[in-house]
Amino acid sequence: MIRGTWFSKWQFMEMLKLSTNYAMNLSDPQVKVNNCIPVLKFLIISCLELAAAVIIKTMTKTARIYAAAIVFSAVLLLSCSAQQSSPDLPDCDISQGPCAKTVMNRQVVLEISPRPVEAMKELSFRLTAEGCREREIFLDLTMPGMYMGENRVVLRRVRGAYEGKGIIPRCPSGRRLWQATIDIPGTGKVSYRFDVAR
Amino acid sequence: MWPADPVFILMFSSGLLGGFGHCIGMCGPVVAAYSLQTGERRYLPHLLYNLGRIFTYTILGGVMGLTGSFAGVMGFMEGMQKAVMAGLGLFMVVMGLGASGLLPFARRFLVMKIEGSRLSAVVMRAARFLSEERTMGAYFPMGLVLGFIPCGLLYTAFIGAAGAGAQAGDPVQGLLRGMLMLLSFGLGTMPALFILGSVVSHVGERVRNFFYRTSAIVMVVTGAVFMVRALA
Numbered sequence: 001m002i003r004g005t006w007f008s009k010w011q012f013m014e015m016l017k018l019s020t021n022y023a024m025n026l027s028d029p030q031v032k033v034n035n036c037i038p039v040l041k042f043l044i045i046s047c048l049e050l051a052a053a054v055i056i057k058t059m060t061k062t063a064r065i066y067a068a069a070i071v072f073s074a075v076l077l078l079s080c081s082a083q084q085s086s087p088d089l090p091d092c093d094i095s096q097g098p099c100a101k102t103v104m105n106r107q108v109v110l111e112i113s114p115r116p117v118e119a120m121k122e123l124s125f126r127l128t129a130e131g132c133r134e135r136e137i138f139l140d141l142t143m144p145g146m147y148m149g150e151n152r153v154v155l156r157r158v159r160g161a162y163e164g165k166g167i168i169p170r171c172p173s174g175r176r177l178w179q180a181t182i183d184i185p186g187t188g189k190v191s192y193r194f195d196v197a198r
Numbered sequence: 199m200w201p202a203d204p205v206f207i208l209m210f211s212s213g214l215l216g217g218f219g220h221c222i223g224m225c226g227p228v229v230a231a232y233s234l235q236t237g238e239r240r241y242l243p244h245l246l247y248n249l250g251r252i253f254t255y256t257i258l259g260g261v262m263g264l265t266g267s268f269a270g271v272m273g274f275m276e277g278m279q280k281a282v283m284a285g286l287g288l289f290m291v292v293m294g295l296g297a298s299g300l301l302p303f304a305r306r307f308l309v310m311k312i313e314g315s316r317l318s319a320v321v322m323r324a325a326r327f328l329s330e331e332r333t334m335g336a337y338f339p340m341g342l343v344l345g346f347i348p349c350g351l352l353y354t355a356f357i358g359a360a361g362a363g364a365q366a367g368d369p370v371q372g373l374l375r376g377m378l379m380l381l382s383f384g385l386g387t388m389p390a391l392f393i394l395g396s397v398v399s400h401v402g403e404r405v406r407n408f409f410y411r412t413s414a415i416v417m418v419v420t421g422a423v424f425m426v427r428a429l430a
Contacts, residue, residue, distance in 0.1 A: 020419075071397065120269065120272055120353070121269060122268075122269050143350070146220065146350075147215060147216050147219040147220050147351070148216075148220070148350050148351055148354050149212045149216055149351050149354030149355055149358075150208060150212050150354070150358070151354045151357060151358075166357075167268055167269065167357050169350045169353030169354050169357065170348075170350065170353065171350035172224075172283075172348040172349065172350065172427065173224065173350075174427075
């Protein structure tokens with residue numbers, strides 16, 4: 001299995017397949033091929049083969065190819081964690097109207113305007129939280145499955161509700177799922193997952 | 199003010215986290231593409247490229263802080279970003295073809311199609327620049343231009359800089375704060391991309407050929423996707 005060209009061909013085809021999966025995940029956010037497990041398998045096999053080649057000490061060229069395969073799969077493994085598809089789906093249609101959730105028997109309603117909610121535009125966030133008396137609370141915007149930095153909107157108390165301005169950035173990969181998380185003192189955390197219109 | 203201010207530490211850590219979790223996934227092929235042509239020089243090209251990129255971030259951060267308006271500046275920049283993305287897509291397609299050994303064919307194809315026109319000389323020169331080893335002076339300008347690539351993580355940093363500028367009250371304070379915020383962010387993103395580029399440059403010549411003939415397909419497809427997105 002180690003000697004000869006057969007394994008190299010298999011290795012080449014496997015690298016081709018993993019590269020194609022990577023490109024597919026990158027090109028279309030709706031197509032999600034889980035690449036992590038196949039890449040991990042390929043990495044383990046390549047490590048074992050490299051160890052065998054080193055023990056036998058006769059296949060310098062083959063060992064180099066295995067080493068290249070290890071570097072290749074390590075890079076793909078790093079990137080696949082960033083590309084990892086998220087099982088999260090929207091749990092509210094924020095472009096249609098306010099979204100309501102109940103936390104500890106208290107209703108918390110989030111509204112974003114103007115509608116439809118679009119990325120890269122200044123948005124007004126309005127939160128109504130029963131029983132909350134704080135002067136200001138924070139809303140964190142994150143993208144499930146992809147780190148997009150710290151994007152925090154300060155919501156200040158205005159006539160019984162909390163209001164603030166913020167912007168949802170556009171992800172050039174085409175992903176549109178966002179999550180707004182609000183930590184309400186005395187009530188707990190509440191999250192809303194929604195798609196932006198574009 | 200800097201580097202003790204928590205907001206700059208937050209920006210740096212955001213860049214650091216995003217560098218390993220976001221940039222390698224999204225920009226890994228871009229870094230791999232230019233790392234193919236670094237030759238024996240293993241660290242300086244990556245340092246220059248990253249400094250160019252961070253310089254662009256810092257200037258844009260200053261503009262965000264000065265105006266205090268993310269949406270306004272981005273509306274103005276959108277066309278330029280699309281042009282950079284389309285250019286980068288073309289760069290990656292040519293690099294991918296070069297790595298796969300198909301570039302001579304691609305060159306012949308280009309010459310055959312546009313033979314006799316003045317355009318062929320421009321295309322040939324561009325193809326030669328992209329496929330051959332560059333001088334050290336090319337990496338800093340390349341970083342400057344590629345700093346304009348549209349990126350969600352970068353947009354978030356810009357939103358922070360614009361917000362800080364709006365709160366600063368004084369435009370000069372806003373400018374300085376925006377610049378320092380994006381400088382901190384850019385420095386945070388540097389280790390991940392620097393390490394990735396250096397590792398690719400370190401791979402031996404023979405292994406690199408094998409390695410990149412395979413991953414060339416990633417570059418060609420990713421470059422094509424970039425071009426389609428930019429022109430959409």
